[in-house]
Amino acid sequence: MILNLDFNSDKSIYLQITEEITKAIAKGDLKINESLPSVRNMAEYIGVNLHTVNKAYNELKSEGFLNIDRRKGAIVANLPLSEDNKTKNKCMEDLELLIAKCYLSGMNKEEFIKLSSKLFKLYGVNYYE
Structure with a gap:
């Protein structure tokens, strides 16, 4: 690794x-x-x-x-995690801060969604597609 x-x-x-x-x-x-x-x-x-x-x-x-x-x-661990996992709440908090930072740096919603989709495919394809 x-x-x-x-x-x-x-x-x-x-x-x-x-x-x-x-x-x-x-x-x-x-x-x-x-x-x-x-x-x-x-x-x-x-x-x-x-x-x-x-x-x-x-x-x-x-x-x-x-x-x-x-x-x-x-x-x-066996993934994906369950719906009630505290990690999802932490992800929401982290994402909220990330969106604020992206917004303050001049990124618009469409750019954020496009970048998020690209990265989600890179990191999420194994469990969610």
């Missing part, structure tokens, strides 16, 4: 790991029930503290994207 991390970014490494794994699951690069590298192996591979990877894995678990088993480690 290739993670595109920017160690010079203001965004924390654990958050970058979380986002990269989320995108890999959505694209289908990581399949349902597929195991991720152990926290230790992932930390060594990336060159970060194992607590950073552990925090990312736990965040993904709390969002419902990973299951963590003592014997099997981190495993991609």
